Amino acid sequence: xxxxxxxxxxxxxxxxxxxxxxxxxxxxxxxxxxxxxxxxxxxxxxxxxxxxxxxxxxxxxxxxxxxxxxxxxxxxxxxxxxxxxxxxxxxxxxxxxxxxxxxxxxxxxxxxxxxxxxxxxxxxxxxxxxxxxxxxxxxxxxxxxxxxxxxxxxxxxxxxxxxxxxxxxxxxxxxxxxxxxxxxxxxxxxxxxxxxxxxxxxxxxxxxxxxxxxxxxxxxxxxxxxxxxxxxxxxxxxxxx
Amino acid sequence: xxxxxxxxxxxxxxxxxxxxxxxxxxxxxxxxxxxxxxxxxxxxxxxxxxxxxxxxxxxxxxxxxxxxxxxxxxxxxxxxxxxxxxxxxxxxxxxxxxxxxxxxxxxxxxxxxxxxxxxxxxxxxxxxxxxxxxxxxxxxxxxxxxxxxxxxxxxxxxxxxxxxxxxxxxxxxxxxxxxxxxxxxxxxxxxxxxxxxxxxxxxxxxxxxxxxxxxxxxxxxxxxxxxxxxxxxxxxxxxxxxxxxxxxxxxxxxxxxxxxxxxxxxxxxxxxxxxxxxxxxxxxxxxxxxxxxxxxxxxxxxxxxxxxxxxxxxxxxxxxxxxxxxxxxxxxxxxxxx
Numbered sequence: 001x002x003x004x005x006x007x008x009x010x011x012x013x014x015x016x017x018x019x020x021x022x023x024x025x026x027x028x029x030x031x032x033x034x035x036x037x038x039x040x041x042x043x044x045x046x047x048x049x050x051x052x053x054x055x056x057x058x059x060x061x062x063x064x065x066x067x068x069x070x071x072x073x074x075x076x077x078x079x080x081x082x083x084x085x086x087x088x089x090x091x092x093x094x095x096x097x098x099x100x101x102x103x104x105x106x107x108x109x110x111x112x113x114x115x116x117x118x119x120x121x122x123x124x125x126x127x128x129x130x131x132x133x134x135x136x137x138x139x140x141x142x143x144x145x146x147x148x149x150x151x152x153x154x155x156x157x158x159x160x161x162x163x164x165x166x167x168x169x170x171x172x173x174x175x176x177x178x179x180x181x182x183x184x185x186x187x188x189x190x191x192x193x194x195x196x197x198x199x200x201x202x203x204x205x206x207x208x209x210x211x212x213x214x215x216x217x218x219x220x221x222x223x224x225x226x227x228x229x230x231x232x233x234x235x236x237x238x239x240x241x
Numbered sequence: 242x243x244x245x246x247x248x249x250x251x252x253x254x255x256x257x258x259x260x261x262x263x264x265x266x267x268x269x270x271x272x273x274x275x276x277x278x279x280x281x282x283x284x285x286x287x288x289x290x291x292x293x294x295x296x297x298x299x300x301x302x303x304x305x306x307x308x309x310x311x312x313x314x315x316x317x318x319x320x321x322x323x324x325x326x327x328x329x330x331x332x333x334x335x336x337x338x339x340x341x342x343x344x345x346x347x348x349x350x351x352x353x354x355x356x357x358x359x360x361x362x363x364x365x366x367x368x369x370x371x372x373x374x375x376x377x378x379x380x381x382x383x384x385x386x387x388x389x390x391x392x393x394x395x396x397x398x399x400x401x402x403x404x405x406x407x408x409x410x411x412x413x414x415x416x417x418x419x420x421x422x423x424x425x426x427x428x429x430x431x432x433x434x435x436x437x438x439x440x441x442x443x444x445x446x447x448x449x450x451x452x453x454x455x456x457x458x459x460x461x462x463x464x465x466x467x468x469x470x471x472x473x474x475x476x477x478x479x480x481x482x483x484x485x486x487x488x489x490x491x492x493x494x495x496x497x498x499x500x501x502x503x504x505x506x507x508x509x510x511x512x513x514x515x516x517x518x519x520x521x522x523x524x525x526x527x528x529x530x531x532x533x534x535x536x537x538x539x540x541x542x543x544x545x546x547x548x549x550x551x552x553x554x555x556x557x558x559x560x561x562x563x564x565x566x567x568x569x570x571x572x573x574x575x576x577x578x579x
Contacts, residue, residue: 077462
């Protein structure tokens, strides 16, 4: 088990957001968390990334373990630099007044400069040729799809081994959506572990190996993607019949 | 070769010219003191720009840190090198005053940097308007603390720094204050430029843009905030120390919120995150204050009015976030601002 969340109870102020959920991600897997708005998907990711307040939820009980080691006391920058987990946040959060290249460079902030870096740049530009074309362009002038590519590319440039994605399909045209998911599959085949939070349950389950269905802060169902796709309750609630 | 060293040549000749005219007394003491205040204002506005412009926080207590630097370096200087009613005879032979003077100013800056922690630590969890309130509070805490320290004069102020300068002039007769102000101003601009253009400084810009994104790009935001606040307040302390020695007298009242506002006006006038903008607006603002002096109190209606007009028509300041070299590209041949 690479990453495991154990009985996690999380509060925003007085509001209970997660009522003690458990899930785990194995190395090399694609795991998806699906569920409706407010089910606690983003909260789970933010807790794993240890984001500081005011965004951060407060962990009341339970534990998050990375390779068996609790990361509740880890600083968010260490989650990226030491544990090699990178978040692609909802709403992209790219640095608008920097160019595409500067955004990518910033992601290498705490990495050692060396051959590995140029290899990673090459990989990002190979996955997203569009970014290569727009290297010198200010990133706020990119289209929504290109911004999402930049957000993913930026996360890859941190040298991560686990990619956490929060609603990557949001606001993308259907074709771009499929393209992005194909890229994710490709990354996974190269060895990347992926935890995907997604509203588009159908698409997510077709990509992932396993999935968890979140419902108002609890896990309503879990299993392999085929099981979940075949589960009549899940079908009814999230897959449109 | 010429291009590479042109900026050094320019600075050395400017400094040389300044020392020469001051030494030969070709300019009046009044103009000389205006020039020195210009230097201090450049230090103050560029150092505040580091926090307000580059890091995007809103600090309005800059004068408080200036106050710490001013008092620490004044008291230290008088205690060590001058005969004083309170501190008695000089502790160290005044002959060393010349060599230790920059050190004293730097110690003042260091003390101010420590005072900067007063703002840096709350900034981990507080942002924006709330942090601004904390900075105002910090300014008041510092002033009230000094007002209540009777041993260094309390609200009556502290003086005796002129004797330290005299001690320096006894060793070698040169216009020491203009020399030190010039040197520290250059040091301050150099330091900030290096700071914001370093890899570490890119993290400062990242915090300004989006703190969450900075955090998930492995930027240690707490560390950067601490260091940036400390550098900024430390440089303000250096400016304060020089200010005290130029005037020869300090009192806590001159470092109140009005002074902080004055520095903020300089930053916003020049443009956020523009180093050359801050320098130019500090020069412009110092001259403006002197030109408007005959208006007396009306000055404080005219200057805020100007600020209103600037905010209305150029809310990003006169230079925006651009440097001089972005406006005049030919300058890039001689000097890279970033």
